[in-house]
Amino acid sequence: MHYIECFGCGDVDGGLHMTSTVGEEHLVRSRFEVTRAHQGAPGLAHGGLLACAFDEALGSAAGNLLRRPAVTGKLETDFLRPVPVGSTLYIVTKLDGVAGRKIYVSANGRLDAEDGPLAVRARALFVEVTFEHFTSHGSADALEKFSQTAGRSREDWDINP
Ligand SMILES: CCCCCCCCCC(=O)SCCNC(=O)CCNC(=O)[C@H](O)C(C)(C)COP(=O)(O)OP(=O)(O)OC[C@H]1O[C@@H](n2cnc3c(N)ncnc32)[C@H](O)[C@@H]1OP(=O)(O)O
Numbered sequence: 591m592h593y594i595e596c597f598g599c600g601d602v603d604g605g606l607h608m609t610s611t612v613g614e615e616h617l618v619r620s621r622f623e624v625t626r627a628h629q630g631a632p633g634l635a636h637g638g639l640l641a642c643a644f645d646e647a648l649g650s651a652a653g654n655l656l657r658r659p660a661v662t663g664k665l666e667t668d669f670l671r672p673v674p675v676g677s678t679l680y681i682v683t684k685l686d687g688v689a690g691r692k693i694y695v696s697a698n699g700r701l702d703a704e705d706g707p708l709a710v711r712a713r714a715l716f717v718e719v720t721f722e723h724f725t726s727h728g729s730a731d732a733l734e735k736f737s738q739t740a741g742r743s744r745e746d747w748d749i750n751p
Pocket of ligand 1: 645646690715724
């Protein structure tokens with residue numbers, strides 16, 4: 591589900607501006623263009639932001655493939671190569687399994703091409719929640735903005751927005 595103020599997929603200054611699409615074999619493909627706003631060491635992506643990009647990609651896969659609201663319970667990343675500013679991470683996510691409310695997903699991120707060098711690997715556990723999770727813990731203002739901009743149209747649940 592898309593929310594314009596989401597740091598991962600929304601229209602936020604300095605955000606990740608990521609898009610995800612479901613492709614063949616139920617794989618979800620996401621792209622993250624690394625800019626100067628995402629630096630840690632000079633000229634290199636910050637590891638925490640890379641983890642954020644994978645949270646977005648993995649969460650988008652869980653949401654788009656299962657169409658159930660879910661939040662990250664656990665996220666694990668392996669940083670295998672430095673990711674330079676100016677590069678694009680091609681992230682492919684797959685659904686590994688579902689057990690009750692638990693959704694297991696994993697992803698590989700490759701540098702500058704779908705078959706580029708493997709730079710980051712990640713796995714996550716998402717936990718399915720009801721919408722009450724957001725109404726109880728989120729702010730009324732943000733939920734109102736969400737419902738105005740994303741929550742009402744059928745397209746919000748379309749697989750490839
Ligand atoms: C409408 C728009 C939606 C858009 C969503 C986009 C989200 C983007 C991704 C995110 O950034 S989400 C933000 C970061 N994550 C959070 O803020 C989650 C905070 N944690 C919680 O709210 C709760 O801990 C959580 C909902 C994850 C679980 O609490 P519950 O009380 O609902 O469930 P419970 O603790 O009973 O756990 C359910 C199952 O998951 C398992 N589990 C939960 N957290 C776990 C964990 N960290 N590690 C391992 N297992 C875990 C737990 O053991 C259990 O397994 P069993 O069913 O086998 O008993």
